[in-house]
Amino acid sequence: MKTHDTKQRLILAMVDALQRKGLHGVGLNELLERAEAPKGSLYHHFPGGKTELAVAAIEHISRKIDVFFVQLFNEQPDPLQAMERWLESMLEQLEHSRFERGCPLATIALESTPDDVEIRAALAQTFASLRTALAKQLHGLGFAAEQADSFASLYIALYEGGLLQARVAGSGEPLKQAGQALFRLIHHYPRDTSHDHRTAADQA
Template structure:
């Protein structure tokens, strides 16, 4: 069994912290403690400090989402059903955490400012990668490039906005209602698009 490196432990600790607390809500000592890493290891692995670690965590999160899509779409013949499973997983995680765990990308995006150039660039790459991964899966299920790109953009916007509202409200209803509306509106046009 491969041993997890200190660098990876720091990335995992930061990814978890971003989801729960955001970048500014977590301190370096807490990250080191969660990672079980010695003092000084952060700057050894990430000379750019906390911001460089956040960029690495954002990239890790993006890769995780991409592989999650691959698994979900491989298990479901219906792409909307795969997307529904993704939403259900996010809702379950949010509810199980008593509405503490939102989307780590959205959390850091909301608190980033104009000076956070590298973080914002990593977020932009990550959001693009999520949309492209979803679009690729939809295209593989017979949808046109444009249709897949548009639905992927709409779905990611719904996911991010719905999770944010659910987290603030302490209720799953905002995301459940938005998802139900999207699936009802898109099911027939998508089925027709896949046949044409």
């Protein structure tokens, strides 16, 4: 159990570092210190070093998002209101951190290069899962599959880009304005509302 705890602390330390500093902004000694892990433990649990630990952190974030989505869409049956609540919760977190903690996925994505094959693969999988989950909810509102996919992609792009601008500006306004514009567009976009496309299993 102790070994597992050390590994988990290292992953959480990397998640925290990605939010605040990015992959290249944090050193191994700082990661070990924040994880309260002994020297040598990083390579014991992650032979691939920072890259392997970063991939593990991305996968951890992906799992947390999956859990969050299930809870979010269960608590708020209207997908659009749920998506608005997601933006609001992220803004609250960003403002609470005094605009220090952004999205760790965007931070490491901006830093990555074509040589970071494992990192980019993990990021691509996570972003794809996000788009698929949102498109499924939007399709349930009556949007055709193509429109649902497009709006899901647009939402993720807005979310990530808006957070980056908000951090730089030290204000949530860039994300708020972009979000309001997108939701106005979605609300007025033609869709089939004759019946609810979501199944009981989708809403469970």
